[in-house]
Amino acid sequence: MTEPKTPAGFVSLVSAGPGDPELLTLKAANRLAAADVVLFDDLASGPVLDQAGPQAELIAVGKRAGRPSARQDHVNQLLVQYAQAGHRVVRLKSGDAGIFGRLEEELLALTEAGIPFEIIPGVTSASAAAAAAGIPLTRRLTSRRVQFITGADVTGDLPADINWAAIADPAVTTVVFMGQRSFTRLAQGLREHGLPGDTPALFAEAVGHPQQRLLRTTVDGLARELQGIEVVNPGLIMFGPLAFRPGS
Numbered sequence: 092m093t094e095p096k097t098p099a100g101f102v103s104l105v106s107a108g109p110g111d112p113e114l115l116t117l118k119a120a121n122r123l124a125a126a127d128v129v130l131f132d133d134l135a136s137g138p139v140l141d142q143a144g145p146q147a148e149l150i151a152v153g154k155r156a157g158r159p160s161a162r163q164d165h166v167n168q169l170l171v172q173y174a175q176a177g178h179r180v181v182r183l184k185s186g187d188a189g190i191f192g193r194l195e196e197e198l199l200a201l202t203e204a205g206i207p208f209e210i211i212p213g214v215t216s217a218s219a220a221a222a223a224a225g226i227p228l229t230r231r232l233t234s235r236r237v238q239f240i241t242g243a244d245v246t247g248d249l250p251a252d253i254n255w256a257a258i259a260d261p262a263v264t265t266v267v268f269m270g271q272r273s274f275t276r277l278a279q280g281l282r283e284h285g286l287p288g289d290t291p292a293l294f295a296e297a298v299g300h301p302q303q304r305l306l307r308t309t310v311d312g313l314a315r316e317l318q319g320i321e322v323v324n325p326g327l328i329m330f331g332p333l334a335f336r337p338g339s
């Protein structure tokens with residue numbers, strides 16, 4: 092462990108954005124520059140870590156679907172231990188830390204241990220994907236609601252308690268996180284609940300990374316595209332009255 096720097100430690104739960112360091116907030120960059128220890132997820136690695144100062148100890152605690160990862164209780168334990176040793180700790184999470192990021196578990200562990208913390212919000216991959224595709228997330232008259240859902244429950248399967256009426260609503264923009272593997276089944280459910288198969292859909296892969304790929308298609312087209320794929324990069328799915336013509 093690095094030598095303690097402050098008598099009482101502090102944890103900054105920092106949003107890393109989608110991967111492009113220019114999408115870090117100034118506050119996030121400042122916390123990284125001042126950190127003694129940075130605990131980072133797989134998706135919050137790469138060039139954003141260059142913002143950490145030379146004094147920082149960088150520790151990978153990656154959580155990535157289908158790959159080995161540190162257990163959540165081990166991550167909680169590390170956060171508490173480093174803070175109790177007096178360090179300025181940055182816990183770096185991809186996108187916005189408060190969206191599908193297991194933030195609550197870490198907040199609870201810090202609260203129980205009496206460790207002071209702050210949360211630094213950031214650019215979620217949902218906003219970054221829409222921006223990369225040149226579209227808004229909402230549209231006047233046609234899309235007055237945005238909903239973020241997960242395509243994978245703790246076991247990695249499509250959640251069993253999906254609110255089909257809500258996600259088959261044709262007047263809503265739905266963003267599916269962690270949904271590549273289950274999208275074919277999700278699309279089938281959407282059709283069964285009345286959402287037309289030609290509803291525009293966007294697949295945004297590795298947004299903010301050099302290998303970024305955008306596919307403008309339809310719900311049915313994307314279901315075919317993603318059938319049986321091996322997931323290599325993080326990908327986000329968006330569907331609803333999106334502001335493009337499929338295939339454009």
Ligand SMILES: C[S@@+](CC[C@H](N)C(=O)[O-])C[C@H]1O[C@@H](n2cnc3c(N)ncnc32)[C@H](O)[C@@H]1O
Nearest residue numbers: 109185186187215216268269297298325326327
């Ligand atoms: C554990 S969730 C974290 C989401 C993150 N907190 C956010 O606000 O973007 C991980 C999922 O976010 C999405 N994701 C994160 N970074 C991404 C990126 N750069 N490009 C596309 N999707 C991304 C993918 O759906 C991925 O499976």
